[in-house]
Amino acid sequence: MDHADALTRPHPEVLPAPVPLQPEPPPAPPKAPVFGPRLATGLAGVLLAVLLAGFNEHTTEAGLADIRGAFHLGHDEGTWITALFEAFNIAAMAFAPWCSVTFSIRRLTIAMTGLVGVLGMVAPLMPNLSSLLLLRCVQGLACGSLPPMLMTVALRFLPPKIKVYGLGAYALTATFGPNLGGAPLAGFWFEYVGWPFLFWQIVPLCLVSMVCVAWGLPQDPIRLERFRQFDWRGLLTGLPAICMLVIALEQGDRLDWFRSPLITHLFFGGGFLFVLFVVNEWFHPVPFFRIQLLKQRNVTDALLTLAAVLMLGAVTAEIPTVYLEEVRGYRPIQIAPVMLILAVPQVLALPLVSALCNIRRVDCRHVLMAGLAIQGLSYFLGTWIDADWVRENFYAMQLLQVASEPMMVIAILMLATMGLGPADGPFISGMFNMTKGLANAIAAGVISALLRRREQFHSTMLLDxxxxxxxxxxxxxxxxxxxxxxxxxxxxxxxxxxxxxxxxEASEQALVLACADIYTIMIGVCAALFALNLVLPQRVYPPRAPSTTAPAR
Structure with a gap:
């Protein structure tokens, strides 16, 4: 063999190793649809679906007396109509985001909206209490599936420059919807039309919403392969846990809390199952909740602050209603202006606050604290309540809350979502909405207990x-x-x-003093939240296009 050939021929020991085959790259995610009139129509349809779900909840609560009369029910029996609805409504919020990824947002929204409308149409025709309660359980599941869709759609489809306005639209469901869907709509229907329209009012809105969603939202493929890793343990522990806790909160004050064996068993059983649910979600590969998100300071702060702010909102609606009904003898239609003066201006206030928070120089933490300060000021005005107050005396408080509620809710939404990636959208949506539902149930139970205990205390002191x-x-x-x-x-x-x-006279004065006490307690809650948000959250910035986004400090 020629020496030159031996030098140029590669030696067996130094032959290059074969290059291993690379796995096929995953398919590229579908291109995000261009935001335009069609997609805006779909978003409006989802917003309408969430609002009508809230109307269905709050109008039936406000009109419960007429519903009980139509079905010949006593007070205790009637409370189960709202308690069971709330339990399944809140439970559905935890699991709906997983279903939206599996079956697509458009399919799930259309199906649940249609189910809400059909059940609302047949609800007044139910022959007895058992059938009505079963219907309300199923309707609660359908209504609870809708709010997470709105946040998921806003985070996924809106361009960065207007994403904050999408969060403002979601805030409508926490400020505008409950205040409009309570005394105003309920009072109108059973004063001028008839109690069945408390259920039937949502039917035409359901049809409009379904058409808008079907035409406007893009269709994602069905991903049935997700059932291979379905979180069965999470469903079997989480669903009963949430239902048991909510029913205990809804019925606790009526049954005198832990003096009732039913409430005691519901609290301890539901709490034990909920702990198992949280532990399972931490370790499951495809959980309903990504508990690890709580490691982020902003997420933890947002959820804690949201729960407290919703309690403040419950006081805003509950105390004027109780006072005007019990002390002044108002009917719901007469209370409606107090709620309308808070609800209607939100349509203007929310976009204005969203525009403010969308300015990069504005720190949403400062907006949140300013909102808490204004809310505390409104409660300070409420501490001057006496037996001579009428509807107009609440207007100044409500106008202050027109400014404070959007400032608090939009800032909380920004803190919870702006630091997360697109894949975290369904998880934070489920956690946020379930926290919202549980907070409303806790607020209802706490306020009822506080009002009753303080009224009993003042009544005893006055009579003594x-x-x-x-x-x-x-x-x-x-x-x-x-x-x-x-x-x-x-x-x-x-x-x-x-x-x-x-x-x-003593009973009337005791109720007035109890209302003043609750306003004083809420001032303390505002102060505590103000201190919490001075130290816990980190600053976030409104989203921008990738090329112009600067790192957060």
């Missing part, structure tokens, strides 16, 4: 002060006796009637 015997009644003086004496045939009954009058 004035007394119920003849000697204490002398503190009313001769004018009171002179007023009653001509109307009482038997002078021996004068002391009894003075006692009844005193008890009625």
């Amino acid at each position: 002060t004035y007394g119920t015997n003849h000697t204490a009644l002398q503190s009313w003086g001769d004018p009171a006796q002179a007023l009653l004496a001509p109307h009482i045939a038997d002078p021996a009954r004068l002391d009894w009637n003075m006692t009844v009058l005193l008890h009625g």
Whole structure:
């Protein structure tokens, strides 16, 4: 062999190793649709579906007295109509994002909206309480599946420059929807039309929403392969856990909380299952919730602040309603202006606050704290409540809250979502909406308990002060006796009637003082949230196109 050939021929030991075959790259994700009139119509359809789900919830709560009368139900039986609906409504929020990824947002939204409409159409025709309760459970599942779709759609389809406005549209469901869907709509339907329209009002809105979603949203493929890693343990622990906890919160005040074996079993059983659910979600490869997101300070802060802010919103709606009904004797249609003055301006306030938060120089944490300060100021005005207040006395408080509620909710949404990637959208949507639902249930239970306990305390103190015997009644003086004496045939009954009058006055004054106490407590809640958001969240910036986005500090 030629020496030159030996030098140029590669040696067996130094032959290049064969290049291993590379795995086929995954298919590129579908190109995001261009935002235009068609996609905007689809987003409007999802927003309408979420609003009508809220209307269905709040109008039936406000009109529960008429529904009970139509079905010949007592008070205790009627409370289960709302308790079961709320339980399944909140539970569905936890699992709907997984279903939207599996079956597509468009299919799930159309199916659930159609189911809500059909069940609303047949609800007044139910023959008995059992069938009505079953219907409300299924309708709660359908209604609860819709709110997560709105946040998911806003995070996925909106261009970066207007994504904050999409969060503002979602905020409508927390500010505009509950205040419009309570006393205003309920009062109109059963004052002028009839109680069945408390259910039927959503049917035409469902049809409009389904058409908008079907035409406007793009269709994703069905991904049935996700069932191979379906989180069965999460479903079997999470669904009953959430339902048990919500029912305990809804029925707790009526059954005197832990003095009731039912409430005790629901709380401890639901709490145990919920702990198992959280542990399972931490380790499952395809969870319903990505619990690891709570490691991010902004997500934890947003969820905590959201729960407290929703309690503030419940007080905003509950206290004026209770006071005007119990002290002034108003009907829902007469309370409607108090709610409308808070709800209607939100349509303008939310876009304005969204535009403010979309300015890069504006820190949404400062917007949140300013909103908390304004909310606290409105509650300070509420501490001056007395038995002479009428509907117009609440207007100044409500106008302050027109500004404060959008500032709080939009800032919270930005803190929760701006630091996350696209793949985290369904997870944060489920966590955010389930927190929202649970917070509403907790707020309802806490406010009912506070109102009742403080009213009992003040009533006892007032009656102890004035007394119920003849000697204490002398503190009313001769004018009171002179007023009653001509109307009482038997002078021996004068002391009894003075006692009844005193008890009625004491009960009314006790309720007024209880309302003032709750406003004072809410000032403390605002102060605590202000301090929390001074130290916990990190600054986030409004989204921009990738080429212009600067790193966050």
